[in-house]
Amino acid sequence: MIVEIDQKSGFCFGVLNAIGKAEETLATEAVLYSLGQIVHNELEVKRLQETGLITISHKEFFQLKDCKVLIRAHGEPPSTYEYAAKNNITLIDATCPVVLKLQQRVKTSAEKMRSENGQVVIFGHLGHAEITGLVGQTNNEAIVIEHSADLKKIDPTRPVVVFSQTTKSVDEFKKLTENIQSQSPNGVMKAHDTICRQVSNRVPHLQKFATRFDVVIFVGGQRSSNAKVLFDVCKKSNERSYFVSSPEDLRADWFSGIETVGVCGATSTPQWLMEKIAGKIDEI
Ligand code: SF4
Structure with missing residues (x-):
């Protein structure tokens, strides 16, 4: 056979970067906390755990102080940075540059939409770390669309700007934006395909x-x-x-x-x- x-x-550069930063820190530190699984692969998490990487939940993070915490490639909302600054937590920030750029775009759009009575829509999985980080850029005002049933959350009479979680399918994103447009044929909709090309x-x-x-x-x-x-x-x-x-x-x-x-x-x-x-x- x-x-x-x-x-x-295999690993994209965002994941390689996060693992590299964790290994580099653990070369001189006995323990490093990772806010959520560093990568969605149980066996790789286990391998890194044996070198001192401890995965913690957000609930556990908000009880910590005076330590080092790794932010994985998915990124985090502003509240995580604010808590770290107040509690002497050194962040090893491994947010993927692609996600970081998307966070900045979402933040700028949210400010614009606020002044134009518009809506920021993000196509992705509610509860996924990247989505939590993105929604956090909008003061938690963004509408997350997971399935077509969620389309009713959008007000068709107001302007809409649409982004995508980096790991979604290009075809599904295209379908979603077509559905939003058909829901409001005369409405103003701007779609940004922010799917990471490392996946697509x-x-x-x-x-x-x-x-x-x-x-x-x-x-x-x-x-x-x-x-x-x-x-x-x-x-x-x-x-x-x-x-x-x-x-x-x-x-x-x-x-x-x-x-x-x-x-x-x-x-x-x-x-x-x-x-x-x-x-x-x-x-x-
Ligand atoms: S945004 Fe792309 S490069 Fe970055 S971690 Fe996700 S898949 Fe990898």
């Missing part, structure tokens, strides 16, 4: 990659948003695509009678994990 790992899968550029590549193999094994964390998007791409191109998070998820019957297997993953999937999974497939 031939097993090939996709050379374009992988779509055409994965479409081709997935068709080259009898079976595709997609490696991703259960809580990773971009893993869901990219796995769907593989599944649409190759029905025999399977989502796994660890070598233990592999099932021998997936490989019975087949000759080629492609292993790929998300922007939050470590290279070492794809290699470990490819090795386990080789042994089947």
Whole structure:
């Protein structure tokens, strides 16, 4: 059986930067707190935990003082920075530059919309850390749209500016903006496709990659948003695509009678994990 790992899968620069900052700090510190999981990959989190990285919740963060806390690539709302400044918390800020730029754009738009009686709309998952960070730039005034049922939250008589969470699908964002426009044909709507190309550029590549193999094994964390998007791409191109998070998820019957297997993953999937999974497939 031939097993090939996709050379374009694996960490994006935002995640690499966050992990690099954590490792650099832990080279001289015994403990570093990470506000939320540093990456949506349970096994990578476990690996870093063994070097001293402790994942904390927001509730735990707001009880801390006099320590170092890492802000992951997803970014944080202003309230996190304000609390840190008042409580002698040194922030190791690993907010991805792409997210940072988006936060600034959302903040500027919110100020403009406030003066024009308009609305800021963000397409994304309510409760996702990046969305919490973005909504925080608008004094929590932004409307988050997760599904088409949420469209009723938008007032069609007022101007609208739309942004997207960086890891959403380009096609779904396009559909959403068309729906907003059709809800208010004469209304003013400005759409900013702020999807990160580190994710969307992988779509055409994965479409081709997935068709080259009898079976595709997609490696991703259960809580990773971009893993869901990219796995769907593989599944649409190759029905025999399977989502796994660890070598233990592999099932021998997936490989019975087949000759080629492609292993790929998300922007939050470590290279070492794809290699470990490819090795386990080789042994089947
Ligand atoms: S997917 Fe894009 S926005 Fe998100 S961390 Fe990676 S580079 Fe940054």
